[in-house]
Amino acid sequence: MEKKLNIAIVGLGNRGKHCFTELIKERSDCRISALCDVNLHRAKQVAATLDDPAVYTDLKEMISKEQLDGIVITTPDEFHEECAVTALENNINVIIDKPLATTVAGCRNIINAVKNSGKIAMIGFNMRHNPILVKLKQLIDDGVLGRIIMIENSEFYDGGRTYMARWNGRKSSSGGLWIHKGCHDFDMFNWLLGFPMPRKVTAFSGMSVFTPDNYPFELEDGIKPGPSCRECHYYKNGKCPDAAVYDENEWGKEAQACDGYVKDSCMYQSDLSTHDNGIAIVEYENGVRASHSECFVCGKSYRSYNIVGTKAVASARTDGSTIVVDDRFNGERVTYEISRKDGGHGGADPGLVDSFIRAIKGEKVQAATFEEGLISTAIGQAAELSKEQERVVFIKELLGE
Ligand SMILES: NC(=O)c1ccc[n+]([C@@H]2O[C@H](COP(=O)([O-])OP(=O)(O)OC[C@H]3O[C@@H](n4cnc5c(N)ncnc54)[C@H](O)[C@@H]3O)[C@@H](O)[C@H]2O)c1
Known part of the structure; x- marks a missing residue:
């Protein structure tokens, strides 16, 4: 009988618990043998749903005591670099949820560790497994659209409550x-286009809504909102339509007492240093231009694409099940029906986890490399810099010649 692979999960919040733990525990070819979270309360809660995994709060200790075939890293982004380098220096296969790291320098440190270890190193770009996007890629690769000249993409994400109430913001x-x-989204551009080098980036973004002068309710005399939804007068009285109170066991007082992580800080008065909407434009060395808009002030979540080629334009939404291709010359429209898959992120998450496990077993799989993770972080970092300094940023400023 095939030996089960021993997998550990590091970071047992939303993604670690609800995506990776759920998907891995259903498999017959591997087991979750260890868990690690700086928050022991949360780690123990996940452990109780599994077959007696070892529980740690320190990654190095876990690695020194366990025989692991693979580690899943789903900590907040700022810890990806440290966790990945530690795992790779100890010759363990890793998958890191996106982004690879929060800076180009951090990505490079991880890439060096991969080179030295020779281990499997994957990044959680699950959108590459979304059936709509897989089909769009196939249409491009088959030449159905002709030479691609432009991509227009937008993401509407009902994510204010997630992003603006905790570390993401x-x-x-x-x-x-x-x-x-x-x-x-930058990885999607790179992947769909066959990885041309991005040349320059410009971005406009800002905080239009999640500020203290935009509470979505009337303030009562002398009663301040927050500091967290759970404690807030306006939540308790049903007046805040934006309140998000998470599971008490995972994120309540006992969990907070471990490490002070509050997941439901008032998003109108959090210490935010990011945007709630913006538009970024990337121009590639081969002349293709791609625009990405993202907006976190909306009650729905989907991405849309218009991909323009010399022969035809393809249009699709990730919450739909069709791709429409309009021919440039004869006006004909072809509609491709796409079967949706079960699982998180439009059926993409099971594909991601499956790739990691099969890669450890030595199978050839579709996987984003760390070099590709570096390029998407570089575009994101250039967009941040462009917004901050109000200028066009050349990618070579970040990556060198
Ligand atoms: N691919 C996707 O579609 C997708 C979607 C959501 C989130 N993510 C990524 O997944 C990661 C986790 O996001 P989340 O929303 O689950 O976060 P979360 O805040 O819900 O959970 C993070 C967990 O990591 C733990 N943690 C913090 N520092 C740690 C450390 N140094 N070592 C071990 N554990 C640590 C926290 O205690 C918490 O339990 C992020 O990198 C995020 O960007 C990816």
Whole structure:
């Protein structure tokens, strides 16, 4: 019988628990043999749902005591670099959820560790497994659209409650949303286009809504909102339509007592250093231009694409099940029906986890490399810099010649 692979998960918040733990524990070819989270309360809660994994709060200790075939890193972004380098220096295969790291320098440190270890190193660009995007890529590669000249993409994400109430909204933790969130979309551009080098980036972004002068309710005399939703007068009285109170066991007082991590800080008065909407434009060395808009002030979540080629334009939305291709010359429209898959992120998450496990077993799989992770972080970092300094940023400023 095939030996089960021993997998450890580092970071047992939303993604570690609800995506990776759930998907890995269902598999017959591997087991979750160890868990690590700086928050022991959360780690123990996940452990209780599994077959007696060892529980740690320190990655180095876990590595020194366990025989691991692979480590999944789902900590906040600022810790990806340290965790990945530690795992790779100890010759363990890793998958790091996106972004690879919050800076180009951090990505390079990870890449060096990969070169020295020779181990499997994957990045959690799950969108590459989304059936709509896989089909779009196939249409481009088959030449159906002709030579691609332009891509227009936007993301609407009902993510204010997630992003603006905790670490994601702080540049020091996430690198800023052009890196944290935009890295997915910049990777999509790179992947769909066959990895031309990006040349320059410009971005406009700002905070239009999640500020203390935009509470979505009338303030009562002398009653301040917050500091967290759980404690807030306006939440308790049903007046804040934006309140998000998470599971008490995972994120309540007992968990907070371990490390002080509050997941439901008032997003209108958090110490945010990122944007809630913006537009970034990338121009590639081969002349292709791509624009990415992202907006976190909306009640729905989907991405849309218009991909313009010399023969036809393809249009799709990730919450739909069709791709429409309009011919440039004869006006004909072809509609491709795409079967949706079960699983998180439009069926993309199971594909991501499957790739990692099969790669450890030595199978050839579709996987984003760390070099590709570096390029998407570089575009995100350039967008952050462009916004900050109000100028066009050349990628070579970040990557060198
Ligand atoms: N691929 C995707 O579609 C996708 C979607 C959401 C999030 N993500 C990524 O997944 C990662 C986790 O995001 P999340 O929303 O689950 O965060 P989260 O805040 O819900 O959970 C993070 C967990 O990591 C723990 N942690 C913090 N520092 C640690 C350390 N040094 N070592 C071990 N554990 C540590 C925290 O205690 C917490 O339990 C992020 O990198 C995020 O960018 C990817």
